[in-house]
Amino acid sequence: MSMTTIAQFDFLPERLETRCGLVAVAMSGGVDSSAVAALLQQQGRAIVGLTMQLWNQRRLPELQGDGPAQHRCCSLDDVYDAKAVAQHLNFPHYVVNFEEQFEARVVRPFVDQYLAGRTPVACTNCNTDVKFEPLLRMARQIGAERLATGHYARIRRNDQTGRWELLRARDETKDQSYFLWGLSQEQLSRSDFPLGELTKQEVRALARRANLPVAEKPESMELCFVPTGNYVQFIQAYSQERGISLQKEEGEIVNESGDVIGRHDGVHNFTIGQRKGLGFAAGKPLYVLSIDPQKNRVIVGEDDVLRKTVCEVEGLNWISCETPSAPLRAFAKIRHKHEPAPATIEPLGAATARVTFDTPQRAITPGQAAVFYTGDVVLAGAWIR
Amino acid sequence: MNRVYLDFNATTPVEPEVLDAMLPYFSAEFANAASIHTPGQRARAAVETAREQVAALIGARPQEIVFTSGGTESDNHAIFGIVNPLVSGPFPNLDKHDEFPPRRHVLSQHKHVITSAIEHEAVLNTCQALEKDGVAVTYLAVDRDGRVDPDVVRRAVQSGLSDPKTFSRTAPPPATSLISIMHANNELGTVQPLEEIGRIAKEADIYFHTDAVQSAGKIPIDVNVLQVDLLSLSAHKLYGPKGIGALYIRGGTRLRQLLYGGHHQRGFRPGTENVAGIVGIGKAAEISRKSLAEDAQRISALRDKLQQALLQRVPQSRVNAGGALRTPNTTNLVFPGVEGEALLIALDLKGLACSTGAACSSGAVEPSHVLTAIGLPPEEARASLRFSLGRHTTPADIDFALNVIPAAVAQLRELSPTYRKEATART
Numbered sequence: 176m177s178m179t180t181i182a183q184f185d186f187l188p189e190r191l192e193t194r195c196g197l198v199a200v201a202m203s204g205g206v207d208s209s210a211v212a213a214l215l216q217q218q219g220r221a222i223v224g225l226t227m228q229l230w231n232q233r234r235l236p237e238l239q240g241d242g243p244a245q246h247r248c249c250s251l252d253d254v255y256d257a258k259a260v261a262q263h264l265n266f267p268h269y270v271v272n273f274e275e276q277f278e279a280r281v282v283r284p285f286v287d288q289y290l291a292g293r294t295p296v297a298c299t300n301c302n303t304d305v306k307f308e309p310l311l312r313m314a315r316q317i318g319a320e321r322l323a324t325g326h327y328a329r330i331r332r333n334d335q336t337g338r339w340e341l342l343r344a345r346d347e348t349k350d351q352s353y354f355l356w357g358l359s360q361e362q363l364s365r366s367d368f369p370l371g372e373l374t375k376q377e378v379r380a381l382a383r384r385a386n387l388p389v390a391e392k393p394e395s396m397e398l399c400f401v402p403t404g405n406y407v408q409f410i411q412a413y414s415q416e417r418g419i420s421l422q423k424e425e426g427e428i429v430n431e432s433g434d435v436i437g438r439h440d441g442v443h444n445f446t447i448g449q450r451k452g453l454g455f456a457a458g459k460p461l462y463v464l465s466i467d468p469q470k471n472r473v474i475v476g477e478d479d480v481l482r483k484t485v486c487e488v489e490g491l492n493w494i495s496c497e498t499p500s501a502p503l504r505a506f507a508k509i510r511h512k513h514e515p516a517p518a519t520i521e522p523l524g525a526a527t528a529r530v531t532f533d534t535p536q537r538a539i540t541p542g543q544a545a546v547f548y549t550g551d552v553v554l555a556g557a558w559i560r
Numbered sequence: 561m562n563r564v565y566l567d568f569n570a571t572t573p574v575e576p577e578v579l580d581a582m583l584p585y586f587s588a589e590f591a592n593a594a595s596i597h598t599p600g601q602r603a604r605a606a607v608e609t610a611r612e613q614v615a616a617l618i619g620a621r622p623q624e625i626v627f628t629s630g631g632t633e634s635d636n637h638a639i640f641g642i643v644n645p646l647v648s649g650p651f652p653n654l655d656k657h658d659e660f661p662p663r664r665h666v667l668s669q670h671k672h673v674i675t676s677a678i679e680h681e682a683v684l685n686t687c688q689a690l691e692k693d694g695v696a697v698t699y700l701a702v703d704r705d706g707r708v709d710p711d712v713v714r715r716a717v718q719s720g721l722s723d724p725k726t727f728s729r730t731a732p733p734p735a736t737s738l739i740s741i742m743h744a745n746n747e748l749g750t751v752q753p754l755e756e757i758g759r760i761a762k763e764a765d766i767y768f769h770t771d772a773v774q775s776a777g778k779i780p781i782d783v784n785v786l787q788v789d790l791l792s793l794s795a796h797k798l799y800g801p802k803g804i805g806a807l808y809i810r811g812g813t814r815l816r817q818l819l820y821g822g823h824h825q826r827g828f829r830p831g832t833e834n835v836a837g838i839v840g841i842g843k844a845a846e847i848s849r850k851s852l853a854e855d856a857q858r859i860s861a862l863r864d865k866l867q868q869a870l871l872q873r874v875p876q877s878r879v880n881a882g883g884a885l886r887t888p889n890t891t892n893l894v895f896p897g898v899e900g901e902a903l904l905i906a907l908d909l910k911g912l913a914c915s916t917g918a919a920c921s922s923g924a925v926e927p928s929h930v931l932t933a934i935g936l937p938p939e940e941a942r943a944s945l946r947f948s949l950g951r952h953t954t955p956a957d958i959d960f961a962l963n964v965i966p967a968a969v970a971q972l973r974e975l976s977p978t979y980r981k982e983a984t985a986r987t
Contacts, residue, residue, distance in 0.1 A: 197909075223909065269905050316902040316972045318909055 197221045198367065199314035200323045201306060202260065202268070204253030206389050207325030207370060209260040210378045213385035214369050215323060216264055223319060224268035226257040227310060229277040229301075230400040235412040259388045271313060273305055280304040282400060286410050289443040290421075292466030293542025296354065296511075297398055299556075302326075303357030311365055321365050328352040329371035329551075330363050333495070339363035340495035341553040346374040353511050356546050356556020357492055410443045426471030431464070431480065439473050442466050448481055448538025462538075482535035488545050488557035491526040495552050498522065505547040505554055507532065509539055515548055520555075528557065563911045564957045568889060568950030569746050569774060570915055574840065575799040581843040582801065585836035593833045594824055603835045610842025617845040618772070618791060619782035620808050626828045627838050630805035631773040633818075634792035635682040635740075637807055637829070638769040641815035642738045642790070643673055643690055671734040672696045674716045676708050676752075677933040679742050682792075683771055684929075687740070696734050700741075705884035706750035706934050708741055713757050717764045738767045743786075744775035747930040747946055748881035749890030751779060758787030767813065773797050773805075777848035778856065778887045789813050793845075795837065799951065800844030804837030851951070859949050860888035866947060866958050867891045873966040880944055881934060889949040894936065897979025898943045898972045906968045912961055915946045939978070 198215055202208045202224045215222050254270055261268030281300045288295035306324065314322045327344035328351050339360050344350040358366070370378055382390035397404040411421050424441035439445065449463045461475040486509075493499075499522060506515035507530055518532045530545055539559060546556040574582075585606060591599035593607045611622040628634045675687050677699045687697045698716045700708050720735025739761050744751045754770055761768035769790035772781055777798035783791055791808040795801055809815055809828070821830025848855075870893055871877055880892040895903065900916035907914060916928075931941035947961070973979040 223905075267909060269908075271901055271905075312975055312977075313899065313902045313905075316899070316975050317906040318971070 196320035197223060197318055198321050198323050199317070199319035200224050201310060201325070202226045202257040203325070204256035204260075204389065204392075205325065205395065206382050206387070206392050207327075207378060209257070209325075209387050209389045210382045210385070211323050211325050211369050212260060212264060212266065213381060213387060215367075216266065217385075222266050222323075223314075223317065224257060224261045224266060225310065225314060226254055226268065226270045227277075227305070228254070228270055228272045228274060229305070230282070231274060235409070235416060256389050256392065263386065263388055271310070273309055276305055276309050277301070277400075282413070286413050286443075288542050289406065289410050290414070290424075290468075292442045292445075292468035294446040294540045295542045296544050297400075298354040299357055299544055302354055307358055307362040307366060311362060315365070321367050323367035323369055325370055326351045326355060326368045327370050327375075328355050328368050330366060330368055336496070338495060338497075342371070343548070343551040343553070344368075344371045349375050352548075352553050353508055353544065353546050353556075356494060356544065356553055358494065359492075360494075363494070407444050424471065426473070428473045428475055430461075431474065431476045436475070442468055442471060442473060445473050447540040466541075478537075482537050483539050484532050484535045486530050486539045486545070487523070487527060487560045488530055489527045489560050491522075491528055491555055491557040493555040495554055503547075503554075505549055508546045508548065509536060509559065510543050518547075520547055526557070527560075561911045562960065563913065564960045565913045566947045566949060566953070566957070566961060567913045567915050568953075569749075569797070569946065569948035571796045571802065572799045572950055573952070574796075574801050575844060575847055577847060578800055578840050578843045582836045582840045585839050589835070593835055594822070603833075607833055607835060607838050610838045610845075613842035613846040613849075614793065614806050615808075617776065617781065617849045618793070618808060619784055620791075621811065624783075624808055624811055626807045626809060626825050627833065627841070628805045628807050628829060629803055629834075630796070631680070631771065631792050631794035632682040632805075634794070634805050634807040635680070635769075635771055636686050637815070637818045638790040638792060638809075639673070639683065639686045639690070639738065639740060640818055642767050642769070643671070643695055644816055672698070672718050672720075672736040674698045674700065674713060674736055674739045674741075676700045676702060676741050678702050678706055678745055678748075678750075678930045679740070680746060680771055680773070683740055683742065702750075702933055704934050705881040706745050706748045706930065707884055708752050708757070710753055710756035710760060713739065713741070714760050717760070717766065719764075736764070736766050738769060740769040740771070742774070743770045743772040743781070743791075744778065744887045745881075745930060746774045747928060748884070748892050748934070749774075749886035749948075750881045750884040751775065751886060754786040754788065761789075762787050775887060777845075777852060778889060780852065783808055783810065790815075793841075795841035795844055798844050798848045801837055801840040804834055804841045806841060855951050856888040859951070859953065862953055862955065862958050863889055863891055863947075863949050865955075866949070866961060867893070869958075869962050870965060873962065874969050877969075880931065880936070889953075890946065891948075892931075892944055892946045894940050894944045895969050896940060896943055897976050898969055899976070900942050900945050903945060903968060903972055906972065907964060910964045910968065912964050915948070916942075916944060 198220050200208065200212045200215065200222050202212065204226065212222055212224060258268055281297050284300060285295050285297045311322045327346060327349040329342040329344060331340050331342060333340050341352055341355055341358065341363060343352045379390065401409045414421050421441050421443065426439055427435045428437040428439050429435050445463050445466055447463055447465065450460055459477055462478055462481050463473055464476045464480055465474045467474065502519050502521040505518060505520055507518040508515040516532050516534065516536055518530050521529045523529055541559050543559050544556050545559050547554045585603065589602055591603045593600060593603040608622065611625045614625050615622045628637060671694065673687055673690060673695060675683060675697065691697050700712055700716060702708055718733045718736045720733065739757065741752050741754065741757055743754055758768055767789045768787065770786065770788045771792045773792055773794040774797065775781060776793050789810040790813065792805065794805040817827065819830055824830050824833055867879060871879065874895055876896050878894050880894055904914060904916050927938055927941050931944055936944065
């Protein structure tokens with residue numbers, strides 16, 4: 176990365192109405208949110224850092240493993256890293272406790288969804304119900320006008336409609352707009368995503384140039400409260416802590432015609448489209464087609480049956496436009512790593528819709544989010560039913 | 561930025577006079593107080609002077625004072641020293657030529673401890689560690705002002721004798737070997753009726769420990785009036801340095817060693833003496849003893865002014881433990897509808913330092929066990945803030961606090977969904 180490329184970030188276009196006032200920066204201790212702090216400070220903004228304490232790693236000690244502490248959620252290392260950045264750049268920084276909210280709004284629903292045979296997206300709940308709810312409120316209560324985060328996405332105001340719009344990040348490989356569709360107009364109007372215009376390489380370069388102590392810190396890829404990535408183990412340990420034994424949750428694996436072809440040890444072990452871990456040998460590769468939590472059954476079949484054209488969504492949130500009255504064409508993204516596919520969205524009720532894809536899509540999974548785009552603009556998002 | 565510090569219960573600055581007294585012992589007078597040579601003897605003399613100064617603050621004899629690394633070590637030493645279910649002996653004598661005969665031996669079957677629910681973690685977690693090893697611990701409840709009722713202490717005492725009715729069927733309950741009740745509470749300021757509890761302990765022939773970290777230098781302490789056998793002190797709460805404390809051990813008390821090493825401090829606390837720190841706690845104790853009455857009067861007047869004005873200017877605010885006898889410098893208020901954590905940060909950004917609850921390892925605030933114990937619902941415990949004044953607090957500091965707190969509370973309430981709901985419900 177040459178210096179000339181970097182220099183342009185000192186003159187990033189910014190929204191005029193955000194120029195004054197204190198900005199709170201949500202700091203995880205990672206390179207992205209630390210770079211946000213450095214960037215805002217370079218722009219001459221008064222900032223205060225807030226690091227959320229979300230999950231006590233001393234809980235469920237059997238899950239701690241031998242991994243390095245820095246890959247654990249809310250590990251002291253991450254808190255110290257955030258503090259070190261604040262100290263290096265010389266701005267006030269506080270650790271704030273949201274463990275209660277995080278458990279009630281993210282962890283428990285996550286586990287409940289898995290146990291109900293769905294595949295949840297915890298990061299969306301965390302954004303909608305923790306980061307941009309109690310944290311944003313606290314930011315405003317301590318006197319900040321806005322909350323800036325290290326998300327790769329963009330916000331802009333549409334002068335014609337008067338609405339705040341959510342847009343994909345410039346760096347499509349890092350885009351996190353899939354996790355942000357739940358935000359309200361009020362939340363968007365108070366939020367800043369300064370990395371939305373940058374690539375990951377540019378952010379690293381910026382962190383290095385600012386001599387941030389976290390400039391070389393590796394990225395965390397896993398869900399923050401399941402640092403090992405082993406969801407099944409986490410769900411079992413967490414349920415056990417709540418006094419629920421999953422030992423008796425075993426059930427049948429059936430094919431499309433309902434013939435029992437094997438047994439499973441709990442629907443939380445499965446997600447739609449999954450091939451590995453079915454626990455038995457079959458002539459042709461079989462995939463999880465659907466999960467029936469009522470009958471405690473996992474239904475499997477061949478790959479071509481996994482492709483479907485229609486799904487229904489609920490909890491619909493229209494972000495960048497008013498709720499449309501007629502069916503609407505958009506590109507629908509049904510999981511984080513899914514290439515958005517053209518579809519027709521037909522509103523059914525207050526917050527539900529039918530999504531009909533032009534071509535069949537593989538593994539449309541209940542519990543995941545469907546996010547609808549026009550160009551870079553996020554029109555809406557919803558939960559797949 | 562103008563910064564006002566109202567968190568003297570967390571720590572205090574080292575008095576310039578204390579610092580001056582300490583400085584030579586880092587360099588010119590660097591010798592080991594255990595050395596035989598002249599420089600060593602000079603360091604020894606400084607240590608012994610400090611021992612006298614600390615003893616004088618609490619009405620003890622110098623040979624009853626052992627220097628430690630601070631309040632936490634003193635509490636651990638007192639509790640583990642009396643109650644250790646796993647190890648027996650050795651019991652070093654505090655003083656070979658002690659005029660007191662050994663008072664009592666603590667035997668391994670003595671396995672019951674009485675403490676309170678609002679102790680500092682240094683006592684609570686030590687007791688919890690004992691519980692894991694089979695010691696029975698009674699955590700006494702407190703009233704809404706944070707007071708321990710002496711009658712409740714009396715009833716909690718176990719003699720170790722079987723109930724005649726069940727004699728043949730059940731093992732006798734473990735006998736109480738230690739009562740540990742703090743002198744003043746760090747969060748509320750509540751002062752416990754130690755004199756009465758001390759009388760109960762003496763009548764029942766049970767060792768009595770008190771954590772006096774928050775009362776020393778704020779209210780008078782006399783170990784013979786309180787009838788305590790063990791008392792913990794910390795220098796940094798009384799304008800001395802951090803990392804040094806003391807444990808008062810009444811002559812004749814049989815206390816197990818916690819650390820093993822050389823013969824320093826007659827085996828009670830091996831390890832080369834922290835001479836500069838010891839000189840610091842000595843000087844700090846001396847200053848505190850002399851200025852205690854005057855400090856208390858001036859500080860309590862400022863505290864009362866702050867408290868009264870906040871009650872007037874912040875709607876619905878209340879004082880926690882306001883009905884109790886309190887240390888003169890502490891007031892704890894609840895501001896309903898406010899997240900204490902957010903208020904603390906908002907005030908800090910305006911230059912006012914105060915405290916809420918107890919900080920955990922990451923620095924995030926956890927709900928206070930003390931406020932929970934006095935019966936506050938969780939949302940009120942989280943809406944509480946502690947202001948603790950110090951020797952150097954000025955009327956201007958209080959004016960500054962009164963300037964920023966009501967405005968900050970109003971701003972927080974404006975953005976609080978719960979407070980708005982409450983307000984609408986009321987109209």
